[in-house]
Amino acid sequence: MFKGTCSAFWLYNIPWEKVEGEPYPRKVVYNEIDVVELQQVPKDLHIMSCNYHIMVLKDDCVSKDFIRPDDMWGTNECLVKWDSRDDYHLYACENRPDSIIWYIDNRRVASKPNYYWHLPMYVVLSVEPRTPFEKYVNGERFPVPTTKEQADAAGFPSTMKVDYIRTWRRKDYSQFKSSKREYNPNDF
Template sequence: MIRQLSVFFSVILVTSLSAKDVQPVGVGGNWKLVEAFSDEFDGKAINEKKWDHRLKPWGERSWTPDNVWQKDGNLHIRARYEEHARKGKEYFYKMGILRSRQKTTYGYFEARIKGCDRFPGLCPAFWLYSYGVDRNPDYPHVTYSEIDIVEMQQNNYLKELKGKAPVNHIDCNLHTRVLDENGVEKWIRPQQRPDLCAHHYTAPWDPRDDFHLYAAEVTPDKITWYIDGKEVASAENVYWHLPMAVTLTMEARPPLIKWANGGRVPVPENVTPEGFPTEMVVDYVRVWERIDSFDSPISSSKN
């Protein structure tokens, strides 16, 4: 029995050490794994000291904690059909979100994800975003930073195709809000600045079929996206300098919702239970700090 316990604890130790020692896929350099934003999802329950999955709904995004769980070494985030009302408005789907309790700005962010079965209508995503009153004094005009490491299965309309994007169109976009010369807050998004904010990769595979690696390196000067260790896009880092939360979500997309009045609203005539429930699956999330080039301490700011 003692020998069995010894072997058991040795396996745990080796697994833990190997997870800490592993390096980002596809990029060189010397990296340090940041535990506050990394998770192998091997436990029986969400690590609530590290992650928040009980966020209040945002508009049509009806987050509920029962749509996020861990099983067999994976994180599962579900979307399900369920008619419900909030503040006198009718909604039709409930989904899940996992958001880090701490925030960070620069580093290498990697997750191994399998998309959901339902297409079109849902978007599994891995992203970083700022919220609250956090500001960077070196960039006083920036009020919001969002880096979409991956948004898959969006099925958005593409001018170049004169139609909807296919399932293998992988989006890697940027969003920000800045103050103009008059102090008025303005959005800068892929629609306004496609040269800076709109990026995509046409995959030779279907993201619903298997796990793939989605990653981005964020430095003070540049944002670079990687898929399966291959660089697929890059952009100058003009506005993305605020502390951001590491986030995984399932969200509704057209035809189940539409953009209206600066937000998203359900489209009741397109509501359907077909294809629900469905879920995205995440093998792990790992975040590293580069320690061999620039001084980029990981922020530990909390909510």
């Protein structure tokens, strides 16, 4: 339903999970790639959000804030002519050693260098509250109190329909030069 929920398909790692071959504790403690977040932008349900985030270890403590490269916000919001609620669509992301590439309906919609998103990740589907049923206070997200009558009138409960999910791993990444590097706060 719009406005009110965000159906999402995303990837994340578990912070502090040890990964073979990675330093521990590592500087980047959390990776997230949003393959697509539907109806996330309250001004227009035709905007598809495709982003990535990290959390880093700063001065021996984890930053509470997601860090997102400056050139990510806005540039990975793709405008489509259709309403995502009317039909099935294909949302995809290729997480390569050198770059992250997003696709909607087999069309490349964005790509960025992959400096820090090399940890093993879990696949997630979710439906979360959004405007007007959430608010941010000092960077933390809180639900906006809603009565059952208000929720019913808004269209809750909300659902997301998924036909299938497919994942794969390339057999050979040798054609891609890795962009991986040590965390550098000047990148953001």
